[in-house]
Amino acid sequence: MSRKLLVPATALTVATVFALAACAPSSDDAAGGGEPKAGGTLKVLANGDVDHLDPQLVAYVPTYNVMRSISRSLLSYSASNDAAERIVLQPDLAEAVPEPSADGLSYTITLRDGITWGAPDGERAIVASDVERGIKRLCNPLISGALAGYFTGLIEGMAEFCTGFAAVAPEVDPMREYLENTDISGIETPDDTTVVFTLTKPASDFPFMLSLDAADPAPIEALDELPDSPEYRRSFVSSGPYKVADYTPDAKLVLERNEAWNPDSDPLRKAYVDSIEMTMGVEGDAAMQQLQAGSADLLFDLSPSPANIQQLKAQNDDKLSTMENGGVDQFMWINTKSPNNGGALADLKLRQALQYAVDKTAVVQTMGGEELAGVTNGIFGPGILGYEEYDPYPANDGKGDPEKAKQLLAEAGFPDGITLKLPYRNVGTQPDIAQTVQASLERAGITVELTPVPPTDYYANFMTNPENATTGAWDIALVGWSPDWQGGAARSVFQPQFVFDGTHQSYNYVDYNSDAANALAEQALAATTPEEAGDLWHQVDEAVMADSPMVSIAYRLKPNYHSERVGGFVEYAQSQNGDWTNVWLNG
Template sequence: MKFRKSTMVASGGLILALLSSVSAYGQEPQTGGTLRILGTAEVDRFDTVPPATADTGSFFRATTRQLINFAASEDPAEQIAPQADLAASVPTATDDGTTYTFTLREGANWDAPDGARQIVADDVERGFMRLCNPYIPAPAVSYFEDLVVGFADFCAGFAEVEPTVEAMKAYIEESDISGIETPADDTVVFHLNYAANDFIYLLTLPVTTPAPVEVLDYLPDSPEYRENYISSGPYTIASYIPDTSLTLSRNPAWDAESDPLRNAYVDEIEVIAGVQPDAAMQQLQSGDGDMLYDINVPPVTVQMLTMQGDEKISTLAEGASRMIWINTVSDNNDGALRDPLVRQALNYAVDKAAVVQQVGGPEFATPLNGIFPLGILGHHDFEPYPTPDSQGDPERARALLAEAGYPDGLSLKMPFRNAGNGAAEAQVLQASLQEAGFEIELIPTPASDFYPRLITNFDNALNGVWDLVPSGWSPDWPGGAARSIFQPQYTYDGTHGTFNFSDYNNEAANEIAERALSTTDLGEAELLWNEVDEVVMADPPTVPLISQTTVLYHGARVENFLPYAAGGNGDWTNVWLNR
């Protein structure tokens, strides 16, 4: 497969701009060299519209830009603070939180076929239009359909269009989204149907990437799209060998002065696929590789490196968590799990410290006491059911069971996902729950059946097929993603939601959440989400277990390794190589 290669080298002004900056470690940056990224699989999507793995976020960071993005940082608070990217600044909403006006940065360019071209407001609207194309629509379109004025109508019309290049191009060029105004090339105005302060965070999603007019000549992420890739980031595609390697080189249209988030120190980035985890770790330690793509550092390796005092280990909280769901809708045990006292007993019973150790230790997880994990606006330190060192309090749990009318305990069924560390986690949970008076029947369930056939099938909850299920959740974006945790899992509007396994609903929490979303003050929003967490956990539908962290590691040549939350790894665009 051939790609249009960039032949222009970085200008002297770019080099001076790079060398004038100073890293987080106080060292002078070095430019040049090839950053080698090792992975088991290839970058699965070049287009931001189709669904992609979370790892692809690092590729999009290097080759695309969004209105809003995140800084690469070692500071957990800074990691999730929205920053202006293509936008000249992060705007404050007007019209009671329903209007956002963005001014685009001058010098932010497309690497267009006929040379560098300024990214303009129409490109932003075109990017949104592509989300609901009938050929391969973006799942994330659901975040915007009812939020942006006129977007649902635009998507409904697009659904009737024949999924061909010609028909889709014509529809986009002849239509518009009434809630996205482009009064000038450098101005985009979004009108929302209701106030939503997490709209700023939604704009960090790669699916919101502007689109140049040329991409309308190709089907989304088709071979033709890839062969004619147009970059807006500091790097563009130089070569691609499917299932083997992807090489990125400098984008000559990128202007360092227009980009406050990416420094682009290295000349090339090579992503190598087909590398097994053990081999990848060996290559990082030998200097033959620099960073990992889709490979998790094994716990035993982390323990060894920690004992050796290896300073190239770091962690990143991305908002992922584990919890136990409690079935409050079945008649098992005469509906015992409907009693808040029984659910509180379950929260006292679990040894969360043992779960932390089971997943690899404190480098990989911390005990979680609420519904919002680390890395999410709304997470805060509180203990509604405190136990010594998070090891559980079986005596307190037994006392609550007796108070609820179950002095002899309860027998409960707990299916678990029989893959990865699912069995080991289930055994740890069984041990602590049994000590507190809960007799737990473990039911191994194939991974292919666990979510699609067992716990997302509401009939199984109603019929008492399960009483407890260990589960996990990851938000679609870091930072201000409390809505993406609370709404799908902890609200019920009369229609069963796929991931609210027992139709839990709390009107008091819903009212506070509505205020948290509508305020224009993110500090106030954070305090309100704290309150939502506390209200839900006073009447707990789940037992929060752990907030998960990603362990990051890199080779000895890599300097200025800074975590990038939206990519789940170090930021390719801000490291340099000690050569």
């Protein structure tokens, strides 16, 4: 599943504007008492495994903490408990956040001194060709990176490079030969410390894309094995403060110090602990018991349950925290391709009836109340440039307006109501949320037939199968979405879900497209100030919601918890959790 899909426990502006002062984490802004201490083993509990250990392929939110530890990015973010500070773009391997050229088509990265690989034959400098190699690996013919699409059409010549790469045999030798001997015209490396990216069109969010591990440099050794194969994972070459010491899929991951890492070259990671041990296969309640007992420290893909949270809040436990992630946890997509009811959902009035019918406040209560969730009315969640609190379909402050919905149903030709099919993930609170939506729609004369779908099949096999849309297997469906990067991330919400250029995208379930929204998005990406970009992205939001392809319902705050012995718990925005590379152990 892509990082874009919100997984509760389970996917723009000019760089110089966002390159504001944001300090590396310190004990002053860190949760957890005491002075920083070096040493010890940080114990992390997980239910499942990482999606990948290959940076170019990573797209799962929790895995970003693993990558933060072993693979440095060109640009990144400071870990901070300040919501505004932790989404400000920061230099990592780069000396500075790059500024665009006068025409907005070029960005130059200068690599900082002292950055190194922990290579098998000894410490070696990370150089410009490693950056180019990492970008090239995004579209290898064996397994392309889930986030490759952001780069492919944007970097000049990359689409042609990837087309040629697709014709190469997915084997080590031919892939290495093609990659090392075929250039991308939009990536130049005039010397070992300089990389120049040339774009096909202005994209003020391009620097934010360079914070993705998908754009991390790749050492030459990465070409000796198939991407993310067991052999690749065993021989992973680290650029971060830790390296892979032991890995058993679905069981255990152990990271130990990378002797080649130079702390003077790294403004973002303190690397206090000596090692990190992640144990997989742990269930939620058992994990919380271990954290409270002090036999483990942090959670990977798990979160406290609503019952845990209420108990912890009653106890005023300051080890519980919540954070925004810029996502919308509950969208209700409307299937305009459904043949059911004579194709009625193609009628805007009927879709607008659904907007007024949903009791969003009831869904928020089902999700744990206002301390853990909030009502949304557009395609962007809090924390995204372009997000504004507005309500294009005002309905009693989110409680719904059944009478208005009935009026629109009648105008659409359904005075006696309509019956719709709603599948849902049969996991966690999703059945309760589906029933809450069902009850609110029924008050407006809309009968909802609920169909449970196993969570592992919901996105992978049900929602992303276009035939299920065109055959009417569903009429309305609950999904979630989280941005792929932080801050200027509106593109990563809009492009994958609400743009159709003739090629079906997995998460644009009905091939929705708006020429007006597309034009506004192009203007937003060429904007020269954050105010201009934010205003244009909000207009994109308005243009999409005018078509009513989905009902925006609620965002969810990400809850995190840690053990008593963890000091310096500061949140890393990409992983939506505490930063493994900046905590210390008090005992």
